[in-house]
Amino acid sequence: MADVTTETVAARQASVSHQQRLRNLLQYAGMLPVLIILCIGFGLENERFFSLTNASIVLQQAAINTVLAAGMTFVILTAGIDLSVGSILAASAMGALIVSKIPDIGMLGIVAGLGIGLLFGLLNGLLISAIRLPPFIVTLGSLTAVRGIARLMGADTTIFNPSLPFAFIGNATLFGVSWLVIIAMIVVLLSWFILRRTVLGTRIYAVGGNPDAARLTGIKVGSILLFVYATSGFLAGLGGVMSAARLYAANGLQLGQSYELDAIAAVILGGTSFTGGIGSIWGTLIGALIIAILTNGLVLSGVSDIWQFIVKGLVIIGAVALDRYRLDHKGRT
Amino acid sequence: MTGQTTNVLDNTPSSVASSGQRSAALEMRGISKTFGPVRALADVSLTAYSGEIHALMGENGAGKSTLMKILSGAYHADSGGEIRIDGKPLQIGNPLAGRRSGIAVIYQELALAPNLTVAENMFLGEEMRRNGMIDRTSMNAAAQPYLDRLAAPFSPTSKVASLSIAERQLVEIARALAGHPHILVMDEPTTALSAREAEKLFTIIRTLRDEGIAIIYISHRMAEVYELSDRVSVLRDGSMVGTLLREELNPQTLVRMMVGRESSSFYKKEHRAPLTDRKIALEARNMDDGHRVHDCSFSVAEGEVLGIAGLVGSGRTELARLIYGADPKKRGQVFVNGQERAIHNPRDAIDAGIVYLTEDRKVLGLFLDMSINGNVNINVLDEDARAGGVLNLAAAKRRAADAIKKLGVRAPNAEINVGSLSGGNQQKVLLSRLLETNPRVLILDEPTRGVDIGAKSEIYRIIDQLARTGAAIVVISSELPEVIGVSDRVVVMRDGHLVGEVVAQADAPITQEAIMELVTDMGSAKAA
Numbered sequence: 001m002a003d004v005t006t007e008t009v010a011a012r013q014a015s016v017s018h019q020q021r022l023r024n025l026l027q028y029a030g031m032l033p034v035l036i037i038l039c040i041g042f043g044l045e046n047e048r049f050f051s052l053t054n055a056s057i058v059l060q061q062a063a064i065n066t067v068l069a070a071g072m073t074f075v076i077l078t079a080g081i082d083l084s085v086g087s088i089l090a091a092s093a094m095g096a097l098i099v100s101k102i103p104d105i106g107m108l109g110i111v112a113g114l115g116i117g118l119l120f121g122l123l124n125g126l127l128i129s130a131i132r133l134p135p136f137i138v139t140l141g142s143l144t145a146v147r148g149i150a151r152l153m154g155a156d157t158t159i160f161n162p163s164l165p166f167a168f169i170g171n172a173t174l175f176g177v178s179w180l181v182i183i184a185m186i187v188v189l190l191s192w193f194i195l196r197r198t199v200l201g202t203r204i205y206a207v208g209g210n211p212d213a214a215r216l217t218g219i220k221v222g223s224i225l226l227f228v229y230a231t232s233g234f235l236a237g238l239g240g241v242m243s244a245a246r247l248y249a250a251n252g253l254q255l256g257q258s259y260e261l262d263a264i265a266a267v268i269l270g271g272t273s274f275t276g277g278i279g280s281i282w283g284t285l286i287g288a289l290i291i292a293i294l295t296n297g298l299v300l301s302g303v304s305d306i307w308q309f310i311v312k313g314l315v316i317i318g319a320v321a322l323d324r325y326r327l328d329h330k331g332r333t
Numbered sequence: 334m335t336g337q338t339t340n341v342l343d344n345t346p347s348s349v350a351s352s353g354q355r356s357a358a359l360e361m362r363g364i365s366k367t368f369g370p371v372r373a374l375a376d377v378s379l380t381a382y383s384g385e386i387h388a389l390m391g392e393n394g395a396g397k398s399t400l401m402k403i404l405s406g407a408y409h410a411d412s413g414g415e416i417r418i419d420g421k422p423l424q425i426g427n428p429l430a431g432r433r434s435g436i437a438v439i440y441q442e443l444a445l446a447p448n449l450t451v452a453e454n455m456f457l458g459e460e461m462r463r464n465g466m467i468d469r470t471s472m473n474a475a476a477q478p479y480l481d482r483l484a485a486p487f488s489p490t491s492k493v494a495s496l497s498i499a500e501r502q503l504v505e506i507a508r509a510l511a512g513h514p515h516i517l518v519m520d521e522p523t524t525a526l527s528a529r530e531a532e533k534l535f536t537i538i539r540t541l542r543d544e545g546i547a548i549i550y551i552s553h554r555m556a557e558v559y560e561l562s563d564r565v566s567v568l569r570d571g572s573m574v575g576t577l578l579r580e581e582l583n584p585q586t587l588v589r590m591m592v593g594r595e596s597s598s599f600y601k602k603e604h605r606a607p608l609t610d611r612k613i614a615l616e617a618r619n620m621d622d623g624h625r626v627h628d629c630s631f632s633v634a635e636g637e638v639l640g641i642a643g644l645v646g647s648g649r650t651e652l653a654r655l656i657y658g659a660d661p662k663k664r665g666q667v668f669v670n671g672q673e674r675a676i677h678n679p680r681d682a683i684d685a686g687i688v689y690l691t692e693d694r695k696v697l698g699l700f701l702d703m704s705i706n707g708n709v710n711i712n713v714l715d716e717d718a719r720a721g722g723v724l725n726l727a728a729a730k731r732r733a734a735d736a737i738k739k740l741g742v743r744a745p746n747a748e749i750n751v752g753s754l755s756g757g758n759q760q761k762v763l764l765s766r767l768l769e770t771n772p773r774v775l776i777l778d779e780p781t782r783g784v785d786i787g788a789k790s791e792i793y794r795i796i797d798q799l800a801r802t803g804a805a806i807v808v809i810s811s812e813l814p815e816v817i818g819v820s821d822r823v824v825v826m827r828d829g830h831l832v833g834e835v836v837a838q839a840d841a842p843i844t845q846e847a848i849m850e851l852v853t854d855m856g857s858a859k860a861a
Contacts, residue, residue: 197724216679218679
């Protein structure tokens with residue numbers, strides 16, 4: 001620390017706000033150092049890691065999780081949780097494929113996928129905001145129930161559509177960038193805009209930071225909760241469409257299994273507080289990239305599937321522990 | 334706060350002498366307690382004899398509860414004090430040692446496990462066992478005599494959840510008796526009881542006294558203290574003011590002892606224009622939540638400051654929240670400028686021009702993780718927003734900067750987290766949030782709680798200025814000098830009812846005594 005005694009009041013105030021900005025930056029950057037270290041490590045270990053092809057593979061793999069995690073960021077900012085996104089993704093993908101097989105209006109599969117996601121998200125939101133059930137319970141229930149619905153939709157079989165009209169989403173590129181990646185980036189940018197540049201976004205932070213105070217300032221807490229769960233459902237629907245477009249197929253039983261855990265991990269890695277009110281979408285993006293790079297790097301290094309699970313889990317816990325320690329330390333100075 | 338320190342009466346000698354040869358069950362000497370910079374107790378001494386009911390009185394925050402928590406061992410005292418039980422010194426700050434030497438405390442909030450039986454509650458933590466299993470039969474048998482002694486109309490096997498509040502109180506007393514106490518402390522035991530239940534409780538308390546237990550009875554209610562107590566000690570601002578014998582009790586002396594301090598010029602406002610033919614800004618009619626607020630009606634004029642006095646728990650905050658739409662009401666109408674407004678939630682209230690400053694700014698008011706800017710602007714985001722609900726960052730910045738300047742918030746900039754500010758500055762931020770909506774009516778609940786003297790006087794200045802600009806202001810406060818200092822008129826609340834009004838006249842300012850009489854129900858004390 002600089003010698004405080006020689007500073008003028010103004011300079012001290014400037015340094016306080018400088019520190020504040022540094023703290024904010026650290027909070028934003030959060031896991032960025034971890035991401036960079038992981039990249040360097042895997043790069044040294046395997047020369048194929050730093051290739052353009054591999055980079056585009058990693059980004060594609062991260063895309064769907066990023067979209068789910070963006071929705072999850074809205075939810076966790078209100079101190080909630082959405083466990084149902086994997087199941088909703090499966091049901092939406094099923095719906096999108098079924099509609100895509102109808103001649104002439106196959107493109108409406110996209111609308112169907114998005115609509116199914118939005119519908120389930122709204123249902124979650126209504127149960128949580130109107131009946132005031134705990135989010136964990138509600139979405140645990142819909143995790144199971146919507147999974148069943150997804151299986152029902154395909155009569156428990158895999159649905160194929162080799163001539164999928166919107167297959168470009170999953171397989172084509174624009175200026176060399178995969179559509180999946182472009183969609184994910186648009187989602188991240190829109191989320192940032194809503195959270196940081198609109199009245200709605202400020203209210204989401206307010207409700208998460210102090211729901212009682214939010215109510216006393218006249219914020220309709222119920223509507224805010226309805227919005228975040230609807231958004232999470234809608235983005236899970238988008239994830240379903242992306243996934244259907246990539247695979248030309250969907251299976252109600254297997255698709256999207258435990259995707260909710262990767263999405264939650266990305267949000268938490270990104271520094272968003274489980275108690276609500278603190279966090280950013282950029283952190284979530286970094287979190288999603290860490291998870292994708294970890295998976296990719298371990299595969300390239302030939303680590304077995306079993307060990308990938310163990311390593312991934314430990315890295316998540318370790319990274320968050322490190323982050324907590326660092327922020328605590330900063331807080332004291 | 335500067336208080337006069339001369340005692341109204343001598344603390345010890347005369348009363349000790351007249352108490353004859355009875356032995357002192359409890360002697361507390363030179364007890365002091367500081368919480369950080371706040372001195373809660375200063376050199377307090379208290380003596381209680383076996384077989385007496387000793388009432389402990391004082392305003393909110395006078396230090397009664399702190400003193401009793403030190404006695405029970407829940408708090409450590411500052412060094413230098415001493416407690417003796419039956420002449421033997423007690424290790425201070427050790428609850429177990431206290432219990433073993435015969436101290437039992439029944440707190441205002443009953444601490445029973447509702448899903449357990451009466452006997453299980455009585456022996457909680459000291460369950461009887463046989464072969465490592467709980468021995469319910471022995472416990473029930475052991476509990477019965479205590480219940481008989483209290484003539485309790487329930488059995489040891491009754492579930493506490495099925496008992497009334499008065500019956501639960503008996504369980505607490507039975508639990509205390511099971512520890513064979515020499516000293517029994519009861520903190521406002523009648524708060525939740527009806528008059529008949531209270532009467533029964535008094536009979537029990539007298540029986541226990543006659544059995545030789547020293548009873549320390551904390552109460553705000555003058556009438557009960559008159560009926561029950563053998564001696565009364567009064568605490569004020571953390572000091573023992575004095576102890577009165579039963580024969581010496583009279584309302585005037587007691588009130589003077591409790592109130593004591595003069596209202597200093599600190600609170601005095603410059604006299605505002607007299608309140609003739611002002612328009613009524615807020616009228617509340619028959620407000621009732623069927624629970625804590627009963628049929629309350631009052632009105633405030635433009636430019637007037639109305640104080641609401643009353644004890645904590647008398648329903649003041651609940652009344653304010655009812656008007657503000659924060660809690661559902663059973664009955665009641667709210668008129669703003671003569672027009673009835675349907676207020677179902679805080680948004681409706683804000684739209685009607687009513688704002689409410691919560692008594693608990695950290696829990697119910699501020700967003701501690703957000704900046705000053707975010708906290709100040711939260712009510713006017715919509716008003717300022719561009720098309721599509723896009724934030725107007727420039728307007729927000731301007732408002733935050735203006736607020737900091739106008740209310741004198743001490744902070745390096747508006748982007749700093751509110752959580753890092755001092756109590757006084759946090760309160761100013763919360764106040765400026767309210768002011769941003771240009772309210773016609775402000776309800777301020779304990780506006781100076783937990784702020785330092787400097788910020789206090791600035792908040793008084795702000796209140797005065799607001800009144801001068803024609804706002805109607807309601808100030809709820811537990812500090813009598815504050816209520817009197819800022820208000821043109823004071824209404825008093827007791828047990829959910831508005832029980833009286835004191836108006837300041839040019840030649841006769843409001844006195845603390847006048848309010849205290851209403852607060853403590855002196856009228857019925859005189860009648861008793």
